[in-house]
Amino acid sequence: MAIHLTKESKVLVQGMTGGEGMKHTRRMLAAGTDVVGGVNPRKAGRRVDFDVPQSLNGLGGAPSSVPVFGSVAEGMDATGADVTVVFVPPAFAKYAVVEAADAGIGLAVVITEGIPVHDSVAFLDHARRRSTRVIGPNCPGLITPGQSNAGIIPADIAKPGPVGLVSKSGTLTYQLMYELRDTGFSTCVGIGGDPVVGTTHIDCLAAFQDDPDTELIVLIGEIGGDAEERAAAYIRDHVTKPVVGYIAGFTAPEGRTMGHAGAIVSGSSGTARAKQEALEAAGVRVGATPTETARQVLAVLDV
Amino acid sequence: MDLYEHQARELFAEHGIVVPRAEITGSPKQAREIARRIGGRVVVKAQVRTGGRGKAGGVKLAADPAAAELTARQILGMNIKGHTVRTVMVAQPVDIAEEFYVSYVLDRTAGRFLAIASAEGGMDIEEVAATRPEAVARIPVDPAEGVTTATAARIADAAGLPPRTVDVLVRLWEVLVREDALLVEVNPLVRTRDGAVVALDGKVTLDDNARFRRARRYDEDDSGHDPLEAAATAKGLNYVKLDGEVGIIGNGAGLVMSTLDVVAGCGARPANFLDIGGGASAQVMADGLSVVLADPSVRSVFVNVFGGITACDAVADGIVRALDTVRLTKPLVVRLDGNNAARGRAVLDGRAHPLVEQVTTMDGAASRAAHLATTP
Numbered sequence: 001m002a003i004h005l006t007k008e009s010k011v012l013v014q015g016m017t018g019g020e021g022m023k024h025t026r027r028m029l030a031a032g033t034d035v036v037g038g039v040n041p042r043k044a045g046r047r048v049d050f051d052v053p054q055s056l057n058g059l060g061g062a063p064s065s066v067p068v069f070g071s072v073a074e075g076m077d078a079t080g081a082d083v084t085v086v087f088v089p090p091a092f093a094k095y096a097v098v099e100a101a102d103a104g105i106g107l108a109v110v111i112t113e114g115i116p117v118h119d120s121v122a123f124l125d126h127a128r129r130r131s132t133r134v135i136g137p138n139c140p141g142l143i144t145p146g147q148s149n150a151g152i153i154p155a156d157i158a159k160p161g162p163v164g165l166v167s168k169s170g171t172l173t174y175q176l177m178y179e180l181r182d183t184g185f186s187t188c189v190g191i192g193g194d195p196v197v198g199t200t201h202i203d204c205l206a207a208f209q210d211d212p213d214t215e216l217i218v219l220i221g222e223i224g225g226d227a228e229e230r231a232a233a234y235i236r237d238h239v240t241k242p243v244v245g246y247i248a249g250f251t252a253p254e255g256r257t258m259g260h261a262g263a264i265v266s267g268s269s270g271t272a273r274a275k276q277e278a279l280e281a282a283g284v285r286v287g288a289t290p291t292e293t294a295r296q297v298l299a300v301l302d303v
Numbered sequence: 304m305d306l307y308e309h310q311a312r313e314l315f316a317e318h319g320i321v322v323p324r325a326e327i328t329g330s331p332k333q334a335r336e337i338a339r340r341i342g343g344r345v346v347v348k349a350q351v352r353t354g355g356r357g358k359a360g361g362v363k364l365a366a367d368p369a370a371a372e373l374t375a376r377q378i379l380g381m382n383i384k385g386h387t388v389r390t391v392m393v394a395q396p397v398d399i400a401e402e403f404y405v406s407y408v409l410d411r412t413a414g415r416f417l418a419i420a421s422a423e424g425g426m427d428i429e430e431v432a433a434t435r436p437e438a439v440a441r442i443p444v445d446p447a448e449g450v451t452t453a454t455a456a457r458i459a460d461a462a463g464l465p466p467r468t469v470d471v472l473v474r475l476w477e478v479l480v481r482e483d484a485l486l487v488e489v490n491p492l493v494r495t496r497d498g499a500v501v502a503l504d505g506k507v508t509l510d511d512n513a514r515f516r517r518a519r520r521y522d523e524d525d526s527g528h529d530p531l532e533a534a535a536t537a538k539g540l541n542y543v544k545l546d547g548e549v550g551i552i553g554n555g556a557g558l559v560m561s562t563l564d565v566v567a568g569c570g571a572r573p574a575n576f577l578d579i580g581g582g583a584s585a586q587v588m589a590d591g592l593s594v595v596l597a598d599p600s601v602r603s604v605f606v607n608v609f610g611g612i613t614a615c616d617a618v619a620d621g622i623v624r625a626l627d628t629v630r631l632t633k634p635l636v637v638r639l640d641g642n643n644a645a646r647g648r649a650v651l652d653g654r655a656h657p658l659v660e661q662v663t664t665m666d667g668a669a670s671r672a673a674h675l676a677t678t679p
Contacts, residue, residue: 090512090515091515091516114512115512116483116510116512116513116516117409117483117485117510117512117513118480118483118510118513120414121409121414121415121416121446122446122447124414125414125415125445125446125447126447152612153611154611154612154641154642156642157611157641167557168557169555169556169557169558169560170555170557170611171553171554171555171556171557171558171609171611172555172557172558172561173557174555174609174611174641175558175561175609175640175665178609178640178641193556193557195409195411195485196409196411196414197414198414220557222556222557222560223560225411225412226411226412227411227412230412246561248557248558248560248561248564249560249563249564250563250564250567251545251560251563251564251566251567251572251573252560252563252576253543253545256543258543258556258559258560258576272564288564288565288568289561289564289565289568289665289666289669290561290565290665291664291665291666292666
């Protein structure tokens with residue numbers, strides 16, 4: 001099962017013919033993703049050949065020739081695509097997502113970093129009205145190990161397994177995946193560190209709660225906003241599966257942005273301490289370090 | 304980035320919002336001249352990018368040009384919450400009948416902007432919201448529609464502002480959209496005794512992501528910034544100076560934040576936040592090391608890299624080449640894990656620098672770096 005992405009997912013890549021798009025399309029193919037097309041109006045009708053390496057988990061290995069379509073709608077008509085991964089540069093990302101939502105795609109994974117917030121607000125609103133789920137922007141995407149990878153999460157880190165993971169941070173996701181590589185994951189979702197994002201911790205908690213493949217949920221948060229506090233309230237009321245949490249940013253000074261545009265403590269709100277307390281009050285075990293968090297997961301799973 | 308009050312004032316004026324007559328200067332003598340030009344009695348206001356100027360004594364009324372010079376002399380050079388006052392705004396006083404509060408802020412949870420307005424202006428709005436929440440109107444703005452005259456009328460009505468403020472609310476929204484701002488705030492917005500609506504103070508936060516399409520350029524200045532941060536910014540590094548003794552370099556904002564916490568958990572204090580991102584080339588590593596080592600309070604440096612997309616051997620190459628250009632003066636603890644970690648560790652072992660040591664786990668490496676920084 002997994003959430004939002006399975007081996008049945010047919011994936012388009014907007015911005016596939018750019019540098020990042022090429023590099024990560026090759027990696028996605030190697031991870032077993034069914035990449036059915038790229039989108040670029042100036043290169044429509046061509047095909048791009050990928051020499052796909054065999055990945056460590058035995059997927060990929062066969063060369064692949066991917067067609068380029070002039071629009072998302074065209075690509076969907078021709079292939080039945082239901083997911084798009086967006087690598088389009090910041091200045092044009094808004095138009096890419098609006099186009100995908102207008103075409104009626106189910107899921108848009110926006111990897112692009114540095115999109116103006118007014119653009120994100122506009123395309124998220126547009127997508128919401130058309131029932132397109134957006135993951136990101138400024139996120140590493142999501143992976144269902146052994147099945148499909150939509151984005152830039154390294155696919156070789158971890159195998160399939162019972163842990164569902166949702167995180168604001170890319171590298172912390174990789175770190176936790178690595179710590180729990182022998183246990184494995186149903187799906188890992190990087191929701192992104194921007195101030196506004198399309199899919200929240202709560203959306204993923206709800207999906208993991210309903211996913212029979214997920215036995216335990218790992219929630220990684222960081223300073224800024226109140227998404228973790230809201231997630232804690234949601235867990236208390238709606239999640240019966242065990243949740244293990246990790247929060248980054250206890251040592252962050254007030255009023256300074258720590259790398260991610262959304263990672264800022266304003267006054268007493270958005271602090272790591274407040275988030276940890278909210279999660280613990282909802283019965284979530286919160287690890288002191290990523291490694292300790294992984295140990296808590298193993299203890300709960302009793303492996 | 305946050306704008307200075309005088310920059311916000313200029314933007315407001317450009318968009319047709321009435322602001323008091325004012326000029327800025329860094330010289331007390333010129334403050335006297337400006338006061339003379341705009342009518343004698345003036346307000347002298349410190350230009351710093353932080354709140355609480357009034358309480359800190361950074362805003363003062365001066366009765367005449369001579370007093371304006373004296374007041375400017377007192378305020379210039381003041382330190383307000385770590386920000387040095389380099390310029391003052393000398394402004395015409397306004398005859399206030401009523402004070403209001405209006406702002407547009409990003410509502411992160413709803414993913415849209417929120418209009419906040421109150422008929423109780425001139426005070427700390429968070430205090431008003433906490434003690435008398437009914438006095439503060441919060442109206443979400445539809446992203447597709449923006450603030451039309453009808454929306455503005457609804458905002459004014461909800462907050463109990465006079466109809467004359469509707470036009471300002473529409474223009475303020477234009478400032479937010481055209482300038483790609485994340486926040487515009489006017490506190491206070493005043494009605495004068497002769498009936499004009501004037502923006503007496505302004506705060507604007509611009510979206511750094513929109514810099515590429517903004518016509519106007521703002522110089523990043525260094526007042527209120529640490530010299531190390533200025534040096535790091537000049538090199539394009541994502542660096543925040545902190546107060547500790549363990550220098551931190553890592554890849555990815557979340558992992559670096561986590562690294563600071565883990566070091567703090569080992570009983571030492573992190574000296575900085577530095578995210579070198581995914582690429583981690585030799586140049587970036589050398590730049591990062593030179594900034595971190597230039598901090599005199601740093602006693603050890605912890606390089607924490609998880610190779611996800613980045614390969615650890617490339618990072619190790621970067622460190623080795625950086626060691627050719629930067630003289631290492633303090634012990635360096637390196638933890639490489641993930642993609643090509645074994646090869647990366649071998650590269651560093653091959654370099655065999657006496658001050659570089661490797662620890663394979665994040666917690667172990669943090670503990671080692673903390674120990675090196677706290678042991679005499």
